[in-house]
Amino acid sequence: MEKREAGGAREVVVPGDLLDDGxxxxxxxxxxxxxxxxxxxxxxxxxxxxxxxxxxxxGRYMPAPGDMVLGMIADVGPSNWLVxxxxxxPAPLHVxxxxxxxxxxxxSRFLKIGDMIMAKILMVDESMKVxxxxxxxxxxxxxxxxxxxIAHSKVSRVIGKSGSMIQMIKNMTDCRxxxxxxxxxxxxxxxxxxTVAVDAIKMIxxxxxxxxxxxxVKDFIGSRIIPEEE
Amino acid sequence: MSRxxxxxxxxxxxxxxxxxxxxxxxxxxxxxxxxxxETGVIESADGSAIAKYGxxxxxxxxxxxxxxxFADTPGKGVLTTGAELIPMAHPLFExxxxxxxxxxxxxxxxxxxxxxGMVDVEKLCIEAGKxxxxxxxxxxxxxxxxxxxxxxxxxxxxxxxxxxxxAQQYGKGENIPLPTTCIPIAVTAAKxxxxxxxxxxxxxxxxxxARLTVTTDDDGNYRAMQKGGEGPITLDDLTQCLDMSAExxxxxxxxxx
Amino acid sequence: xxxxxxxxxxxxxxxxxxxxxxxxxxxxxxxxxxLKNADGxxxxxxxxxxxxxxxxxxxxxxxxxxQDPTKAIIQCKxxxxxxxxxxxxxxxxxxxxxxxxKITADALESVVLTELFPRASIDVYIEILQANAGTRCAxxxxxxxxxADAGIPMRDIIPAVAVGKADGKxxxxxxxxxxxxxxxxxxxxxxxxxxxxxxxxxxxxxxxxEFDTAIKMGxxxxxxxxxxxxxxxxxxxxxxxxxxxxxx
Numbered sequence: 001m002e003k004r005e006a007g008g009a010r011e012v013v014v015p016g017d018l019l020d021d022g023x024x025x026x027x028x029x030x031x032x033x034x035x036x037x038x039x040x041x042x043x044x045x046x047x048x049x050x051x052x053x054x055x056x057x058x059g060r061y062m063p064a065p066g067d068m069v070l071g072m073i074a075d076v077g078p079s080n081w082l083v084x085x086x087x088x089x090p091a092p093l094h095v096x097x098x099x100x101x102x103x104x105x106x107x108s109r110f111l112k113i114g115d116m117i118m119a120k121i122l123m124v125d126e127s128m129k130v131x132x133x134x135x136x137x138x139x140x141x142x143x144x145x146x147x148x149x150i151a152h153s154k155v156s157r158v159i160g161k162s163g164s165m166i167q168m169i170k171n172m173t174d175c176r177x178x179x180x181x182x183x184x185x186x187x188x189x190x191x192x193x194x195t196v197a198v199d200a201i202k203m204i205x206x207x208x209x210x211x212x213x214x215x216x217v218k219d220f221i222g223s224r225i226i227p228e229e230e
Numbered sequence: 231m232s233r234x235x236x237x238x239x240x241x242x243x244x245x246x247x248x249x250x251x252x253x254x255x256x257x258x259x260x261x262x263x264x265x266x267x268e269t270g271v272i273e274s275a276d277g278s279a280i281a282k283y284g285x286x287x288x289x290x291x292x293x294x295x296x297x298x299x300f301a302d303t304p305g306k307g308v309l310t311t312g313a314e315l316i317p318m319a320h321p322l323f324e325x326x327x328x329x330x331x332x333x334x335x336x337x338x339x340x341x342x343x344x345x346x347g348m349v350d351v352e353k354l355c356i357e358a359g360k361x362x363x364x365x366x367x368x369x370x371x372x373x374x375x376x377x378x379x380x381x382x383x384x385x386x387x388x389x390x391x392x393x394x395x396x397a398q399q400y401g402k403g404e405n406i407p408l409p410t411t412c413i414p415i416a417v418t419a420a421k422x423x424x425x426x427x428x429x430x431x432x433x434x435x436x437x438x439x440a441r442l443t444v445t446t447d448d449d450g451n452y453r454a455m456q457k458g459g460e461g462p463i464t465l466d467d468l469t470q471c472l473d474m475s476a477e478x479x480x481x482x483x484x485x486x487x
Numbered sequence: 488x489x490x491x492x493x494x495x496x497x498x499x500x501x502x503x504x505x506x507x508x509x510x511x512x513x514x515x516x517x518x519x520x521x522l523k524n525a526d527g528x529x530x531x532x533x534x535x536x537x538x539x540x541x542x543x544x545x546x547x548x549x550x551x552x553x554q555d556p557t558k559a560i561i562q563c564k565x566x567x568x569x570x571x572x573x574x575x576x577x578x579x580x581x582x583x584x585x586x587x588x589k590i591t592a593d594a595l596e597s598v599v600l601t602e603l604f605p606r607a608s609i610d611v612y613i614e615i616l617q618a619n620a621g622t623r624c625a626x627x628x629x630x631x632x633x634x635a636d637a638g639i640p641m642r643d644i645i646p647a648v649a650v651g652k653a654d655g656k657x658x659x660x661x662x663x664x665x666x667x668x669x670x671x672x673x674x675x676x677x678x679x680x681x682x683x684x685x686x687x688x689x690x691x692x693x694x695x696x697e698f699d700t701a702i703k704m705g706x707x708x709x710x711x712x713x714x715x716x717x718x719x720x721x722x723x724x725x726x727x728x729x730x731x732x733x734x735x
Contacts, residue, residue: 017717058527088546115237144239146240271537285524317564373522
């Protein structure tokens with residue numbers, strides 16, 4: 001969760017808006033011109049410990065090392081796969097980065113075009129060449145369930161403060177949920193309950209910037225799912 | 231339409247829901263999305279409309295100008311339909327001259343309008359063999375989320391119904407409304423697995439094996455059809471499509487009738 | 488610029504055919520986020536001009552040989568719909584639209600922080616639904632709102648307007664008659680924060696004095712349009728923030 005100054009008003013800023021006359025340091029989404037700090041993108045002004053920046057409301061996912069993402073196999077080569085990670089940059093997945101022993105040319109037996117995987121961004125170089133890996137605990141090919149796609153800028157809201165929001169959805173819908181930093185979310189469980197979970201996630205995306213969201217999401221799920229008799 | 235990669239998970243989810251008669255956006259198989267039409271949106275056109283089915287949005291403009299008739303129809307006006315799938319509407323669409331998808335779209339919509347006799351081309355004659363009114367129907371997809379056939383047909387029909395022949399501009403008398411008769415409505419069904427659904431959205435269209443567009447007139451008679459997709463449809467599918475298109479056609483006709 | 492007409496474009500009181508004064512803009516309406524599929528979009532009405540702009544990207548650059556390992560490239564396509572003008576326009580690009588696409592991309596490139604997206608492409612599509620002089624300016628005005636709406640980092644939003652001369656008078660934001668029968672047309676666009684010019688064309692005949700007056704008029708008008716552009720974006724995104732107080 002990006003941190004905000006407690007009680008700070010949420011002001012929508014657009015590129016070129018003045019953020020500060022120079023007392024603060026420029027943060028993300030901000031630039032300096034003649035000693036003043038201006039917004040460089042559409043979002044919410046964010047002042048935090050001496051810096052001022054913009055929390056984006058829109059924009060493509062930009063991969064960063066360590067991010068957990070949901071990727072879709074877009075192409076298959078003899079010794080690697082090309083993974084669509086919902087960013088401007090497709091990411092190769094080399095056979096050495098998967099938890100299986102894959103012979104040269106045998107790649108499509110393990111992952112084929114259209115398959116979804118949980119992956120981790122391994123590295124990103126200065127020209128945004130990206131590599132992903134599946135060599136980490138819990139990373140695997142996904143089967144079944146549903147995929148919700150949301151703006152990646154709303155992912156932190158879906159997760160909630162120390163995972164509180166997503167935990168609540170998991171508990172109330174009895175679903176397994178994996179949230180990719182790239183805005184793709186996998187939901188698996190009973191098809192009715194999973195649909196409620198997906199709808200709840202979309203509600204969070206729509207209403208990400210409003211108050212008392214946790215309560216309203218709770219009410220929403222409650223109204224759609226009748227708890228089992230004790 | 232060109233194919234995009236739809237994830238296996240999404241595909242299986244659509245199939246699983248359909249087995250219990252449901253769709254990802256909450257519709258029943260025979261449900262059409264919210265339909266809206268706005269006419270008279272472009273002043274520089276002689277007739278225009280924007281039609282929407284859900285998130286699919288199409289604009290059609292009609293231009294009517296004097297021209298020479300075809301030799302074999304000296305007393306009839308000329309209808310010309312063109313469609314552009316512009317890259318604004320979807321990442322799959324590329325700039326350049328219309329490809330086969332755009333041409334098929336224009337021809338299917340043209341067929342429904344032409345064969346139903348919606349535009350009374352006999353009345354578009356200025357001087358037999360010499361001069362007739364030529365009616366250009368130009369179609370642009372603005373946002374594509376499946377089922378361009380039905381949305382485009384509706385936009386074109388709505389634009390034609392509100393079109394005016396700009397006779398004054400060419401010194402040919404008073405402006406008169408473009409003479410039209412019936413309202414042809416296209417209804418497209420897509421086949422996914424063994425299920426037929428109406429008004430497919432993008433994902434549904436991508437995983438469907440076949441589609442059938444059926445255009446009916448005010449009397450419920452069939453005026454144009456087009457089967458698309460690499461898979462077959464059964465005779466039972468056909469019966470179902472004929473029934474549904476007549477019934478849904480009636481409902482949609484009321485929106486602009 | 489034909490410069491020949493019996494039409495009185497500006498009357499003795501200095502009022503133009505559409506009722507405006509010399510330095511007055513046509514009514515302008517901007518809406519952000521009007522298309523579902525595009526990453527960003529905008530709709531602009533400037534007088535009788537109706538324009539939609541869509542932005543896709545940053546995304547993988549095709550064709551690949553255009554990729555720049557140090558920054559994103561901006562690819563722009565300006566197009567007039569067949570029914571947008573009084574004589575039906577044959578669909579497809581012509582030399583005029585190719586030129587406008589190029590100068591629009593150049594103007595946008597001056598504010599977009601392209602270095603943040605090496606090898607990528609930012610694709611801008613401008614469609615003129617209805618044309619009434621000044622479509623390249625309305626198109627650029629729409630495109631910069633669409634870029635901001637797509638969340639693309641940029642130093643500022645670019646407004647654009649045409650200034651010119653008709654009936655021997657310097658006029659702001661020419662309409663169709665003034666454009667057809669006037670003596671000069673000067674489409675311009677600038678970065679409001681610094682007043683740096685990022686698009687400028689001129690054709691016709693103007694004295695130095697007239698040109699100076701025109702540019703000054705254009706700069707002021709650009710700042711007026713800039714306010715409408717920002718307001719469109721704020722209106723689109725402030726709604727969700729109305730409640731104001733955080734629940735975290």
